[in-house]
Structure formats: structure tokens, C-alpha cells
Amino acid sequence: MVHAIRLNKTGGPEVLAWETVDLPSPAAGEATVRHHAVGLNFIDTYHRTGLYPLALPSGIGLEGAGVVEAVGAGVTEVKVGDRVAYAGGPVGAYAEVRNIPAHRLLQLPASIAFNTAAAMMLQGLTTAYLLRRTYRVQAGDAVLIHAAAGGVGLIACQWAKALGATVIGTVGSTAKADIARAHGCDHVINYSSEDFVARVREITGGEGVPVVYDGVGKDTFMGSLDSLRPMGLLVSYGNASGPVDPLDLLLLSQKGSLFVTRPTLMNYTAKRADLEALGAELFEVVASGKVRIEVNQSYALKDAIQAHRDLEARKTTGSTILIP
Structure with missing residues (x-):
């Protein structure tokens, strides 16, 4: 027994x-x-x-x-x-x-x-498919990683940094900002006190990022879209703040011919x-x-x-x- x-x-x-x-x-x-x-x-x-x-x-x-x-x-x-x-x-x-x-x-x-x-x-294999398969992070890329002090976030920030990316991470507190910074984040945004979209645009010289890794869901989804450069990819892989509301696909064209994917580890390791x-x-x-x-x-x-x-x-x- x-x-x-x-x-x-x-x-x-x-x-x-x-x-x-x-x-x-x-x-x-x-x-x-x-x-x-x-x-x-x-x-x-x-x-x-x-x-x-x-x-x-x-x-x-x-x-x-x-x-x-x-x-x-x-x-x-x-x-x-x-x-x-x-x-x-x-x-x-x-x-x-x-x-x-x-x-x-x-x-x-x-x-x-x-x-x-x-x-x-689970967090490591998730990070592996996110950074190496869903969007293959290259040296010189700027990437936005939400919940940078979380389980996937800490691994993803370190791994993206090792790949030569400029890592922008969001967190919800000053303490978590310190943790994220110690794990590869070049720029840390406290979304409880800062507008992360504005900060991403500022950091990237107005261009936006080619990819956003968003495990937060409902609270960050629209801001994630607005953080992308034209033809950028939003990788929505979690719902920590709740499920994302239904999406009007026309928004993707209006915001720059954007891409959205909702991947799972199970599909990537089937x-x-x-x-x-x-x-x-x-x-x-x-x-x-x-x-x-x-x-x-x-x-x-x-x-x-x-x-x-x-x-x-x-x-x-x-x-x-x-x-x-």
C-alpha cells in the first residue's frame, strides 16, 4: 500500500x-x-x-x-x-x-x-520548447518574459541570457525584481507600479520585441500584444491571472500582423x-x-x-x- x-x-x-x-x-x-x-x-x-x-x-x-x-x-x-x-x-x-x-x-x-x-x-522542458522550438531565441534578440521570478521565468531568463538575448522581465514586487535581476534579466519592470508596455517600447527604442513569453494570461495579454514589433509572436503558455478573453482576430492585423500561439509541453514532446x-x-x-x-x-x-x-x-x- x-x-x-x-x-x-x-x-x-x-x-x-x-x-x-x-x-x-x-x-x-x-x-x-x-x-x-x-x-x-x-x-x-x-x-x-x-x-x-x-x-x-x-x-x-x-x-x-x-x-x-x-x-x-x-x-x-x-x-x-x-x-x-x-x-x-x-x-x-x-x-x-x-x-x-x-x-x-x-x-x-x-x-x-x-x-x-x-x-x-516541467518548467525546464517548457522553457526548452519555448526558447528553442516555438520561437528560437537568437543572440541579439530582445525578449519579454512575464513572471520573471516564477519557476519558468527564472529558468527562461537565465537561458535566454546565455543565448545572447537582451532579457526584459516583468514582476509584481520589488523583492521579485531583485530575484529576476540576479537571474539574467537586463531590464526588470514592476508591473504593479509601471506601465510595462511603455517601458518595453522605451527599452527597445520604440520598436517592440519579436517575442513575448506570457504565462500570466488575462491580466497581461493585451499589453503583451502591444509590446510586440510588427509580425511579432505572442506565446501565451499559462493562465496564472485567469484565462484570456476571446480574441478578435482583426486586432492582430491592426496591431501589426501579429502572431499568437497557445502551445503545450504535451504537444511538443508527444x-x-x-x-x-x-x-x-x-x-x-x-x-x-x-x-x-x-x-x-x-x-x-x-x-x-x-x-x-x-x-x-x-x-x-x-x-x-x-x-x-
């Missing part, structure tokens, strides 16, 4: 239930992973509230790191005893032990600790080869020291309710993990 956090209904953090569950032997194509650490991410709150619906009852959580304890028939990607990490579906990472499709697992280099891996896989390629880029940039992964909060897995409360109250910075 193992313990896991389960969802029997949607709602606030209080619906997260610490339960004893039966874990069968891994089915064909599956591996059993004993978690050493589990990642906490904002998308978990979308699943909990029902914004991204799950079939209930359900597990929750999309990221973890641990050791393979058993494999089902036909598994070739990993073997018993391997150190592994993963991000993406199926949900169910908030567990001491779980079964997961083996093709979703990446072998973890010995140089990367379990806590680091659990803190970086093929095993793409997952392995992005994972290799992530492991390399972390191992090189160009991107530092900082676990700024740690909670016991059974205390996931408090972790969700703190996350939604913007009390966290960087990465947060849950320890089984």
Missing part, C-alpha cells in the same frame, strides 16, 4: 486528499517509479479547480524524479535501478510510488540530484525523439552552470494543501518540490 494525493472533486486546495491507494504491478509498456521528489506547478492548480478538467476521481501532478523499481513487458527505455525524471502526462505524480508509461521517462544524469530534477523537469532532444538540451544547459535551478520551497507531499495555498497566493519564487 502506498500513499498519494487524490482528487475526488474540484475546488480549492482543501479538496486535495491524502489517501492510501493500491498500486498494481506495471502493465506492458509501464515502469514503476519510487519518487524521491515531486514537482509543484501552477498547472496543478488548473487541474484541481477544473479549469483543465480531469476525469474524477484522479491523481494530480505532472512531474517527478526517482528510481525505477519494476518494468512491465516490452519496456526498453529504462531498467530497474535507473535514476529517472519526467514531466507531462499522465497525471499522478503526487504519490510515493506510481506506474507511468516508460516512454515518458528520461534517464537522469548522475550530476543532477533528484530534488533538482523534480524542480526543473514524440519520444522530441522529448529526448529537449531533455538533452535541458540537462546540458543545467550541467554547464549557465542555468541554475533553485529549490526555494519544499513541503512534505502530505502537506500539498498548504503548498497550493502558498503558490496561488504568490508566496513562492523559483521552484517548489514535494517530498514523499
